[in-house]
Amino acid sequence: MRELGIGLIGTGFMGRAHALAFRNVSAVFELPLKLKLAALADADPQRARHCADAWGFETAHSDWQQLINDPKVNLIAITTPNHLHYPMAMAALAAGKPVYCEKPLAVDLEQANAMRMAAKAAGVVTRVGYNYQHNPIIGLARELIENGELGHIISFQGEFSEDFMADSASPWSWRCDANHAGGALADLGSHLLAMARYLLGDIESVCADTQTVHRQRPATAGSQEQRTIAVDDQVHALLRFANGARGTFSSSWLKHGYKNHLSFEISGTRGTLAFDQERLNELRIYRAGQGGFQRLLAGPDLPGYAAFSPAPGHQLGYNELKTLEVHDLVMALTGISQGGTDFEQAWEVERLATAIRLAARESRWVGIEEV
Amino acid sequence: MRELGIGLIGTGFMGRAHALAFRNVSAVFELPLKLKLAALADADPQRARHCADAWGFETAHSDWQQLINDPKVNLIAITTPNHLHYPMAMAALAAGKPVYCEKPLAVDLEQANAMRMAAKAAGVVTRVGYNYQHNPIIGLARELIENGELGHIISFQGEFSEDFMADSASPWSWRCDANHAGGALADLGSHLLAMARYLLGDIESVCADTQTVHRQRPATAGSQEQRTIAVDDQVHALLRFANGARGTFSSSWLKHGYKNHLSFEISGTRGTLAFDQERLNELRIYRAGQGGFQRLLAGPDLPGYAAFSPAPGHQLGYNELKTLEVHDLVMALTGISQGGTDFEQAWEVERLATAIRLAARESRWVGIEEV
Amino acid sequence: MRELGIGLIGTGFMGRAHALAFRNVSAVFELPLKLKLAALADADPQRARHCADAWGFETAHSDWQQLINDPKVNLIAITTPNHLHYPMAMAALAAGKPVYCEKPLAVDLEQANAMRMAAKAAGVVTRVGYNYQHNPIIGLARELIENGELGHIISFQGEFSEDFMADSASPWSWRCDANHAGGALADLGSHLLAMARYLLGDIESVCADTQTVHRQRPATAGSQEQRTIAVDDQVHALLRFANGARGTFSSSWLKHGYKNHLSFEISGTRGTLAFDQERLNELRIYRAGQGGFQRLLAGPDLPGYAAFSPAPGHQLGYNELKTLEVHDLVMALTGISQGGTDFEQAWEVERLATAIRLAARESRWVGIEEV
Amino acid sequence: MRELGIGLIGTGFMGRAHALAFRNVSAVFELPLKLKLAALADADPQRARHCADAWGFETAHSDWQQLINDPKVNLIAITTPNHLHYPMAMAALAAGKPVYCEKPLAVDLEQANAMRMAAKAAGVVTRVGYNYQHNPIIGLARELIENGELGHIISFQGEFSEDFMADSASPWSWRCDANHAGGALADLGSHLLAMARYLLGDIESVCADTQTVHRQRPATAGSQEQRTIAVDDQVHALLRFANGARGTFSSSWLKHGYKNHLSFEISGTRGTLAFDQERLNELRIYRAGQGGFQRLLAGPDLPGYAAFSPAPGHQLGYNELKTLEVHDLVMALTGISQGGTDFEQAWEVERLATAIRLAARESRWVGIEEV
Structure with missing residues (x-):
């Protein structure tokens, strides 16, 4: 069986999530490839070494360019802050290596466009970490929609809110910098745009309408020094889908009480379905003529779920969605999975985010073809 | 104690709801007025007589103008189809009698404006049936907002959806006629606009964006004859509040699974609250620093609830909100209650609905001052 | 149409609930009788007069015996503290008048037995205020069970908990006195026993197992004087039904967080249903082969609901269950309704409560035939 | 760092869950030991080899005794059917090796007693797979109880129901055999007993009361041959705790609609908390004086959660509870964790299950000291 050498850049929240996923995917799926945790990179050499040991990677690099050039590495996974996605992905593509990049794809549409063109030119598999799509119950939702169980789709109401920046004392970070693709829309809203498209x-x-509510934040936690913030704390939008559906879109990182509230309702001429990522193993569905909404619990009738448990209602966790994402990636690398959220799809998400910002700035409707 | 002769026009869903409210209000509140069910009008004389007997009204009229002129009648309650609100209310005001009119106020902004001017000129109390505001737990929500418990308000997400027109075989009715203030926005959305303003x-x-999904409906139930429909089946909008808050607004009478889903979330710099009319005795609230959303059940600490029950969690029903509305009306008639949803406020709701229709028609932002 | 003179004894929580029900029943139903609010009795003559006026009763009595003897009174409604049910009901039956008595029927099984024998001898209609049975959605639950939609019933889990006595500073009242049928079992649990039987x-x-947790309470609110309490604060039991089902039963007035938590789950070989009185307009049901629990909202397909509203999801309130109870009573008085929770049925509830107390006292299983 | 060689017996649902846990624990925690997946045993040599490769174990054995004697193996994990726990654990203890055994501990109390005595004599660490205790939010629940946040505990209502045997066509398996510790009480109820004790x-x-509802099941799926079943399909019980609390207990594998419904409510003199394993990342809590129940979502303030994610509300899955169980095991092996659910504790659970069966058989209360 062919061996695939994984090279992972970054050791934060997403770095570890990737590492866990790569470790687990071959234990829960029969893969057509043998995965090898070849190399891990972090700018801090000590941390690189420590995490490589803890997570089972053979080599540790402090220079990501070396990881990309490492001949044992056949796939580049990028989990660094947003502004590094572009140089890293471009280098990987230049080296002819497939790329698995965290979202959002880039810090602006120009970068994103260059990345998707480079991917197309390189002819390699790419994937972007819109992991919520890989939830088996989201797969069920998509199937129900495609099979016409809801009839002709007419409305979408979506919201992705959290509250981790709700306190004005939450300090500045690169997420507050427009040059790093900061703001609630890029950080959270892009997930919801990708989901709506999916x-x-x-x-x-x-x-659209965007707002910066807290215009000053401490430079660091507890610091007296304030930094001025210009990125959006919250965004509201109206959406018109090509299939004729219309809807609303909200995203905020200020909305008290929500921790992972990627939620939506989709309604058609024959039914409605509803989802909330804070209860990721559940889907609510109403079929015309039924008496009321039904709560479906994920179970092993969904293939992605069965990989982890033969028993329904036992629940997948957030990290397992990453494992499912890596599974899709491996299937794509072996030509089994087609489509998927590659750089082309992720660029479409960037176009939408760009259109939303433009619509907000100019207080008008913006067609996607304008951006 | 002064006696107030009630004259009620209309015997449908709302006619009976008014009748029940007038019957009950003096049994649950100590009123400064003695209510007398003086007269009831319905165009069908037999139905007028039958309902008058069943509901306890003394006189039955088949001509509403006679009811307005009836000297025993001191208050005119109007529960007829929307296009009749204008002539009836104008006649009542011309007779110098207070008016309690169902929503929406009128079939167009011109009528609504004439009505509020007439009310002002007549100097009598008016009330419009935006009864959801009278829910004691909505009173609590308003109090929490006004007391700053949520901090500075930054977002509003509201939706009022039902599904009673979801089936394209649901026949035409005057609710499908723009000249009768038809459409989901007027029928349902106006309640949500009134609530947002409240x-x-x-x-x-x-x-805004409005849509007619089912452009043909049977002329009557089961009929082969089709009538063309032009009113909105669903509407989505963005809102900018004077206080700086921003938000989304949706209303539909096609959304499968919902029966009375007037719902909203309001978020501020210190907390969030959420409400759904399908569970009208509950309010969800999150306060910054708290661990999670709290479900509050209405109880006798809320005065409007205590009128009906000394025990918390025992729940008010829809009809009791009407009784609370009538209580507010009686308090206004005796000068005790100020403000309230009078013709002036209801005209503001009509302005908003008109602005939403204009914004949808012209695909642009519309300032309220434009209409 | 025959006129029925109502005589109501008592003006507390239940007194007013009865009054509202008698006022409303003829406005929402077509009745075969004309109800007349003939007389109201309260030991305090001023309160009797005041409530009679507020609620629309013609005559006020301070002596309940006079009310029973009042020739204008054809039906006796009893809403006084429990120890008065017996003398009042016996007097009414001696006068040959139908009786509508609040629950629990009596303060001991001997009284209850005498009352049911007297009712049988008098040959008049009796009803006991186990009003939760009259919830239209409970009617639906019963129908689903009787139609075999859940298959053969195998389990029951029921609980009726509130927290109004949870604070040990909540003072003594007659509800704490065994001679007045005090304790959580009599006050709350009897409702659940009646429901289980229904x-x-x-x-x-x-x-069974019963417990007195707070053995001392202030004699009155805030008082230093303590009174010793012997009645049950909470009770847990196992139940064996004649149909073969087995289950658990809990009742408490100490359970923090609950305000009206009469709840149960009933499971059979083909499905499960679940109910909670804190959301009285909802029923959850799972049918074998279905994907998940479905939430049904009460609507006008249920006759008892349709009486109040033509629109689903608009919700009945607690007081409207009383109106439905009175409707059943009127139907029984005209011979249309058979069965129902009469003194015979209420005596069966008393037997069960007595058996539970005996089982707890002697720490053993008790057959109903033992009491 | 000392290396710990893991030997895993069994490759079913629990076998893989253990394997995933051993693979992940060192990636999410800083461990004082280096884990090595040394050997895996399955009676089928091909399956043993296949799973060893897929899950990363070095050696594959088809004879479990060889695995126990394998010098590279320092810890024995047992995930075989219940009747094999005893011989395997006894052999492991005889070899002086720590044991991590799935629940229930044994097929009868005699075996369980021998096992705990052998463990004590061997002086090695033992753990039994009552994994639901390792849920971080259960840790929070325990802490809240121990800190007195609920006051003095007075009641417990617990239920563990699933529906995987609800269909009478679900075939016989060793879980239906009393000699293999079959029945709902052993399979599901033992988890709830362990939780209640924890x-x-x-x-x-x-x-207690136990019942066999389906007395015949097909010998295998779809077979005409029927086998007679004697184990309990459902059990209901009353519990008296040493701390004075009283409560109910239910367990069923026939309860339609439930997939993993290990649920409980615990109430004290100052509050109530509620949990349902079907939403394993949530805890509902009511504190006296608060307005209503609060829904807590697990987050990184709980150490066990932080190991997997720095973001609240992102949710752990079932498999991650096993990783937390293995972490506790490793901490015990290095002497850092004391207590825990060892053979002594698991024997106490067996005593309770035995007492429940005796109480049901003899229809009487049974003291734990009797068994």
Whole structure:
């Protein structure tokens, strides 16, 4: 069986999530490839070594360029802050290596466009970490929609809110810097845009409103020094889908009480379904003529779930969605999975985010073809 | 104690709801007025007589103008189809009698404006049936907002959806006729606009999208004859409040699974609250620093609830909100209650609905001052 | 149409609930009788007069015996503290008048037995205020069970908990006195026993555990004087039904967080249903082969609901259950309704409560035939 | 760092869950030991080899005795059917090796007693797979109880129901055989007994009722041959805790709609908490004086959660509870963790299950000291 050498850049929240996923995927799936944790990179050599040992990677690099050039590495996974996605992915593509990059794809549409063109030119598999799509119950939702169980889709109401920046004393970070693709829209909203596209297809035009509520934040936690913030704390938008559906979109990192509230309702001429990532193993569905909403619990009738448990209602966790994402990646690398959220799809998400910002700035409807 | 002769026009869903409210209000509150069910009018004389007997009204009229002129009648309650609100209310005001009119106020903004001017000129009390505001737990929500418990308000997400027109075989009715203030926005959305204003104050500008999904409906139930429909089946909008808050607004009468889903979330710099009319005795609230959302059940610490029950968690029903509305009306008639949703406030709701329709028609943001 | 003169004894929580129900029943139903609010009695003559006026009763009595003898009174409604049920009901029956008595029927089984024998001898209609049975969605639950939609019933889990006595500073009242049928079992648990019987039929044997947690309470609110309490604060039991089902039963007035938590789950070989009185308009049901629990909202397909509203999801309130109870009573008085919770049925509830107390006292299983 | 050679017996649902846990624990925790996946045993040599490769174990054995004697193996993990726990654990203890055994500990109390005595004599660490205790939010529940946040505990209502045997066509398996510790009580109920003890301590006496509803099941799926079943399909019990609390206990594998419904409510003189394993990342809590129940979402303030994610509300899955169990095991092996659910504790669970069966058989209360 062919061996695939994994090279992972970054050791933060997403770095470890990737590492766990790569460790687990071959234990829960029969893979057509043998995965090898070849190398890990972090700018801090000590941390690189420590994490490589803890997570089972053979080699530790402090220079990500070396990892990309490492001949034992056949796949580059990028989990660094957003502004590094572009140089790293471009270098990987230049080296002819497949790329698995965290979201959002880039810090602006120009970068994103260059990345998708480079991917196309390189002819390699790419994937972007919109992991919520890999939830088996989201797969069920998509299937129900595609099979027409909801009839003709007419409305979408989506929201992705958290509250980790709700306190004005939460300090500045690169997430507050527009040059690093900061703001709630890029950080959270992009997940919801990707989900809306995954479930309902293209969005043709948008109108939007964005707001910076806390215009000053401490430079660091507890610091007296304040930094001025310009990125969006919250965004509201109207969406028009190519399939005729219309809807609303909200995203905020200020909304008290929510911790991972990627939620939506999709309604058609024959039914409605509803989802909330804070209860990721559940889907609510109403079919016309039924008496009421039904709560479905994920179970082994969904293939992605069965990989982890033969028993329904036992629940997958967040990290397991990453394992499912890596599974999709491996299937794509062996040509079994087609489509998927590659750089082309992720660029479409960037276009939408760009259109939303433009619509907000100019207080008007913006067609996706304008950006 | 002064006696107040009630004259009720209409015997449908709302007619009976008014009748029940007038019957009950003096049994649950100590009123400064003695209510007398003086007269009831319905165009069908037999139905008028039958309902008058069943509901305890003394006189039955088949001509509403006679009811308005009936000297025993001191208050005119109007529960007829929307296009009749204007002539009836204008006649009542011309007769110098207070008016309690169902929503929406009128079939267009011109009528609504004439009505509020007439009310002002007549100097009598008016009330419009935005009864959801009278829910004691909504009163609590308003109090929490006004007391700053949520901090500075930054977002509003509201939706009022039902599914009673979801089936394209649901026949035409006057609710499908724009000249009768038909459409989901007027029928359902106006309640949500009134609620948003009640809780958060003026809305300055809107952008919107409306849609007619089912463009043909049977002329009557089961009929082969089809009538063309032009009113909105669903509407989505963005709202900008004068207080700086921003938000989304949705209303639909096609959304499968929902029966009375007037729902909203309001978030501020210190907390979030959430409500759904399908569980009208509950309010969810999150306060910054708290561990999670708390579910509050209405109880006798809320005065409007205590009128009906000394025991918490025993729940008010829809009809009791009407009784609370009538209580507010009686308090206004005796000068004890100030403000309230009178013709002036209801005209503001009509302005917003008109602005939403204009924004949708012209695909642009519309300031409230434009209409 | 025959006129029925109502005589109501008592003006507390239940007194007013009865009054509201008698006022409303003829406005929401077509009745075969004309109800007349003939007389109201309260030991305090001023309060009697005041409530009679507020609630629309013609005559006020301070002596309940006079009310029973009042020739204008054809039905006696009893809403006084429990120890008065016996003398009042016996006097009413001696006068040959139908009786509508609040629950629990009596303060001991001997009284209850005498009352049911007297009722049988008098040959008049009796009803006991186990009002939760009259919830239309409970009617639906019963119908689903009787139609075999859940298959053969195998388990029952029921609980009725509130927290109004949870604080040890909540003072003594007659509800704390065994001679007045005090304790959580009599006050709350009897409702759940009646409900279990209503839905699943006879209970053959019980085992139980009762506990007095707060053995001292202030004589009155805030008082230093303490009174010793011997009645149960909480009770847990096992139930064996005649139909073969087995289950658990809990009742407490100390359980923090609950305000009206009469709840149960009933499971059979083909499905499960679940109910909680704190959301009285909802029923959860799972049918074998379905994907998940479904939430049903009460609507006008249920006759008892349709009486109040033509629109689903608009919700009945607690007081409206009383109106439905009075409707059943009126139907019984005209011979249309058979069965129902009369003194015979209420005596069966008393037997069960007595068996539970005996089982707890002697720490053993007790067959219903032992009491 | 000392290396610990893991030997895993069994490759079913639990076998893989153990394997995933051993693979992940060192990636999410800083461990004082280096884990090595030394050997895996399955009676089928091909399956043993296949799983060893897929899960990363070095050696594959088809004879479990060889695995126990394998000098590279320092810890024996047992995930075979229940009747094999005893011989395997006894052999491991005889070899002086620590044992991590799935629940229930044994097929009868005699075996369980021999095992705990052998463990004590061997002086090695033992653990039994009552993994639900390792949920971080259960840790929080225990802490809240121990800190007195609920006051003095007075009641427990617990239920563990699933529906995987609800269909009478679900075939016989060793789980239906009393000699293999079959039945709902052993399979599911033992988890709830362990949980009750973990949270509230010793249970002193029980009264119980057990039932076999489906007395015949196909010998294998779809077979005409029927086998007679004698084990319990459902059990209901009353519990008396040493701390004075009283409560109910239910367990069923026939309860339609439930997939992993290990649920409980614990109430004290100052509050109530509620949990349901079907939403394993949530805890509902009510504190006296608060307005309502609060929904807590697990987050990184809980150490066990932080090991997997720095972001609250992102949710752990079932498999991660096993990783936390293995972490506790490793901490015990290095002497850092004391207590824990060892053979002594698991024997106490067996005593309770035995007492429940005796109480049901003899229809009487049984003190734990009787068994």
